[in-house]
Amino acid sequence: MRAVLLRRTGGPEVLRVEDVPDPVPGVGESLIDVSLAGVNYEDLEFRSGRHPVPLPARLGLDAVGRRRGDGRRVAALLREGGGYAQVAAAVDAYTVEVPAEVDDGQAAALLEQGSTAYGALVLAGRLQPGESVAVSAAAGGVGHLAIQLARLQGAGRVVGLASTADKRRFVERLGADVALDPAAPDLVDQLRAASGGGVDLFVDSVGAGVLRSALLGLAPFGRLVCIGWRGRPDEVTTEELAERSVGCAGFWMRHVVDNRELLCAIVDRLFELAVRGDLVAQVDRIVALDEIGAAHAAMAARATIGKILIDVNREVTTPAR
Numbered sequence: 001m002r003a004v005l006l007r008r009t010g011g012p013e014v015l016r017v018e019d020v021p022d023p024v025p026g027v028g029e030s031l032i033d034v035s036l037a038g039v040n041y042e043d044l045e046f047r048s049g050r051h052p053v054p055l056p057a058r059l060g061l062d063a064v065g066r067r068r069g070d071g072r073r074v075a076a077l078l079r080e081g082g083g084y085a086q087v088a089a090a091v092d093a094y095t096v097e098v099p100a101e102v103d104d105g106q107a108a109a110l111l112e113q114g115s116t117a118y119g120a121l122v123l124a125g126r127l128q129p130g131e132s133v134a135v136s137a138a139a140g141g142v143g144h145l146a147i148q149l150a151r152l153q154g155a156g157r158v159v160g161l162a163s164t165a166d167k168r169r170f171v172e173r174l175g176a177d178v179a180l181d182p183a184a185p186d187l188v189d190q191l192r193a194a195s196g197g198g199v200d201l202f203v204d205s206v207g208a209g210v211l212r213s214a215l216l217g218l219a220p221f222g223r224l225v226c227i228g229w230r231g232r233p234d235e236v237t238t239e240e241l242a243e244r245s246v247g248c249a250g251f252w253m254r255h256v257v258d259n260r261e262l263l264c265a266i267v268d269r270l271f272e273l274a275v276r277g278d279l280v281a282q283v284d285r286i287v288a289l290d291e292i293g294a295a296h297a298a299m300a301a302r303a304t305i306g307k308i309l310i311d312v313n314r315e316v317t318t319p320a321r
């Protein structure tokens with residue numbers, strides 16, 4: 001089978017497609033003939049070496065395809081990687097069946113990113129009806145689903161942050177009341193104005209720069225939920241939380257993945273919303289395995305809207321001269 005292998009860390013050019021043997025499933029695992037695999041921001045951290053992994057590594061944290069044992073169409077979270085491949089070994093407990101009404105692209109874009117958005121808003125953020133919500137990287141894979149889910153969970157004012165005018169238009173089309181530029185010098189004032197006095201729940205996946213404004217823009221008793229950061233994580237002191245009567249929480253998918261009942265409840269909700277057409281995942285592009293380097297480069301350049309998927313069976317043909 002063909003798979004992307006990471007033999008050394010570096011730029012997007014280190015990602016190479018190789019012919020390798022099929023993975024051997026362990027106890028409690030099944031082989032999946034992958035149709036679409038997802039690209040996640042964390043893959044860029046593995047590739048660059050910022051988040052070290054044993055090499056050679058198989059990247060790819062989520063995939064959709066047919067389970068070999070029973071031919072069922074499934075979506076799998078691959079905590080140990082291996083999604084950028086034609087065949088993946090998936091832990092059965094981290095695998096869910098995909099309803100017939102949800103296509104592979106929607107399933108692949110919803111599983112990891114949708115569960116993260118839901119976990120941040122509902123489990124960690126304890127969103128209450130009518131509360132104002134702000135989301136950073138709101139046009140991204142997690143962010144664009146968080147904007148829609150905030151609405152669907154009954155939020156009041158919804159504010160999205162995104163770095164370009166194109167992205168901000170997209171975020172407003174998703175249902176945000178206001179889309180803001182995270183680089184605006186008066187971001188704190190803009191957040192307070194857009195949320196009607198202060199943000200009740202801010203979901204941040206960016207850290208540096210945005211996180212400090214997010215804290216300052218919170219309403220009393222507001223909560224900041226951190227799900228990711230670029231570079232070094234920020235420090236938040238108990239003093240700045242106490243002085244503003246605000247809270248700071250975190251969310252990590254590991255704690256959903258390891259709880260089968262919770263994972264299924266969240267995914268059922270996401271798929272139900274998708275079947276009704278209330279939650280729509282945006283697919284930025286679908287690339288071939290050989291185009292994975294360009295896909296990583298686009299994500300690093302902040303040039304993507306929604307989720308990048310890989311059609312692992314598409315061959316790139318060089319045009320004849």
Ligand SMILES: NC(=O)c1ccc[n+]([C@@H]2O[C@H](COP(=O)([O-])OP(=O)(O)OC[C@H]3O[C@@H](n4cnc5c(N)ncnc54)[C@H](OP(=O)(O)O)[C@@H]3O)[C@@H](O)[C@H]2O)c1
Nearest residue numbers: 040041116137140141142162163205227228251252253302
């Ligand atoms: N906690 C968890 O369990 C969990 C699970 C999944 C993902 N995550 C985190 O959620 C975040 C979003 O993941 P994703 O896969 O959906 O990615 P993504 O949001 O589609 O892509 C990253 C976005 O981050 C923003 N960004 C801000 N500063 C950036 C920088 N210096 N370099 C690159 N991008 C920058 C960009 O949006 P703008 O240009 O609009 O700012 C960019 O489009 C990541 O931090 C990821 O690690 C956490």
